[in-house]
Amino acid sequence: MPELPEVETIRQKLEPRLVGRRLESVEIHDPRLVRPFEPVAVAAELEGERVVALERRGKYLIVRFESGKALLIHLRMTGSLRHAPNGTLADDPHRRAVVKLDDGSDVAYRDVRRFGTWQLLEAAELEPYLEERLGFEPLERTFTARRLAQRLEGRRAPIKAALLDQRTVAGLGNIYVDEALWRAQVHPLRPAGTLQADELARVTRSIKDALRAGVKRQGASLRDYSTPDGGRGRMQDRFRVYGREGHPCARCGTPIDKIRTAGRGTWYCPSCQRLERQAASSSSSRPSRSRRHSSV
DNA sequence: AGGTGGACCCGAACGC
DNA sequence: TGCGTTCGGGTCCACC
Numbered sequence: 001m002p003e004l005p006e007v008e009t010i011r012q013k014l015e016p017r018l019v020g021r022r023l024e025s026v027e028i029h030d031p032r033l034v035r036p037f038e039p040v041a042v043a044a045e046l047e048g049e050r051v052v053a054l055e056r057r058g059k060y061l062i063v064r065f066e067s068g069k070a071l072l073i074h075l076r077m078t079g080s081l082r083h084a085p086n087g088t089l090a091d092d093p094h095r096r097a098v099v100k101l102d103d104g105s106d107v108a109y110r111d112v113r114r115f116g117t118w119q120l121l122e123a124a125e126l127e128p129y130l131e132e133r134l135g136f137e138p139l140e141r142t143f144t145a146r147r148l149a150q151r152l153e154g155r156r157a158p159i160k161a162a163l164l165d166q167r168t169v170a171g172l173g174n175i176y177v178d179e180a181l182w183r184a185q186v187h188p189l190r191p192a193g194t195l196q197a198d199e200l201a202r203v204t205r206s207i208k209d210a211l212r213a214g215v216k217r218q219g220a221s222l223r224d225y226s227t228p229d230g231g232r233g234r235m236q237d238r239f240r241v242y243g244r245e246g247h248p249c250a251r252c253g254t255p256i257d258k259i260r261t262a263g264r265g266t267w268y269c270p271s272c273q274r275l276e277r278q279a280a281s282s283s284s285s286r287p288s289r290s291r292r293h294s295s296v
Numbered sequence: 297a298g299g300t301g302g303a304c305c306c307g308a309a310c311g312c
Numbered sequence: 313t314g315c316g317t318t319c320g321g322g323t324c325c326a327c328c
Contacts, residue, residue: 001321032305059322076322077305113305115322133323157299166323174321223308263301264321 002075004138004171005214005235006225007059010081013228014107015054017083018063022050022102030096032114042120046071046099058134058170068123073109078224079116082108112224134170138207139215143169145197145204152192152200159195159203160188161262169207174264175220175242180210182241187273188259188266213238241267 002010026046028039053064061081063071073079082089086104097109097118109116121129135151136143151168152159162168163177172180181188183206186199195203219225219233222243226232240250244267245258254271 003322074322077320078307112307113321115305117323155298161299164322262299265319 001077001173001175001222002079002219002225003059003173003176003214004056004211005176005217006219006233007056007061007075007171008215009219009227009233010075011054011056011061014081014083017105017228018051018054018101018107020051023047023099024102025100026097027099028097028118030111030114033096033109033111033116033118034120035117037120042118045069045120057130057137058166059173060130060134062126070121070123070126072117072119072121072126072129074117074119075111076113076115076117078112080110080224080226081228082110082226082230083228084108107228133166135165135167136169138169138171138211143204143208145201148204149195149197149200152195155192157192158189158261159186159192160264160266162192163203163207164262164264171211172207174266175239176207176210176214178242178267179240180206181273182206182268183210185272187275188261188268189275241269243267 023046026043028034028043031039033039034042049065049067049069051063052066053062055062055064059074061073061075063073065071073081084106086106089098089106089108092108092110094110094112095108096111096114096116099107101107109118136147148169152162155162160177160181163172163180164174178188180203184199184202186195186203214220214235217233217235217238218227218231220235220239221232222236241256244256246255248254249256249269249272252269252271254269256267257270259266259268
């Protein structure tokens with residue numbers, strides 16, 4: 001599922017192919033993509049536009065045009081973009097739209113489950129639209145533990161639910177939330193408003209680390225996601241908890257547990273991520289390597 | 297008010 | 313083997 005690292009990878013790869021190009025023709029095959037507008041009407045509006053920038057905000061991809069208009073693309077669960085030189089686009093039953101650029105190349109949009117959306121917004125509509133829906137951009141310096149604390153203050157929802165809310169932090173999804181909470185050693189069910197200063201600092205740092213690791217490895221290709229050149233991400237090989245129930249925790253060896261939080265599969269280490277803070281003890285807070293559990 | 301759970305969608309995995 | 317059922321997840325929206 002494309003989260004921030006996947007969308008950012010797509011942005012980086014597509015940017016040099018798209019910026020400066022004019023959209024010569026646009027075909028939208030699935031009315032759902034541009035609902036409630038008519039595919040032919042949206043296509044006609046896009047044709048002739050020249051791309052001046054390709055940006056990302058949270059999980060949104062933003063194609064900015066010379067006219068000031070912007071195409072807001074959200075891939076949701078299974079959306080992906082593919083760029084191909086003239087005539088080399090392979091057939092694809094799940095293709096929902098194709099844009100031909102003025103250098104003869106094609107940008108194809110694929111979406112198996114058809115949750116993805118394309119919204120063409122006027123210049124003045126873009127910022128208000130994004131501001132209403134999105135919180136901090138987690139990889140920017142302005143995202144700090146102090147600001148996260150303000151956003152979480154008084155919230156009784158589990159920290160995992162709070163982090164999945166795009167108005168808290170923009171760009172986290174089910175995978176990277178679990179990975180970040182594991183890194184931070186915070187239990188996914190902890191009421192968000194009860195996190196202490198040290199935990200907030202670790203969560204903030206861990207969100208940045210988990211997302212940067214994802215970007216560095218060009219995202220995670222579990223099923224549908226691939227980069228615009230058809231390549232696969234490699235982050236799926238580095239997951240510490242996501243999808244790993246029963247496997248030993250990389251930190252302490254305890255088998256990873258799976259629960260359900262906010263309607264989502266949730267993986268965590270029951271030993272490293274305690275719901276209750278452990279009482280101070282004279283012995284080490286972490287099991288030693290010699291005592292670690294074996295794999296199941 | 298704010299949190300939770302269902303709807304949307306469809307292929308894959310699962311169970312009998 | 314084959315068929316029906318369940319699962320999953322981003323976001324919106326109804327409901328409590």
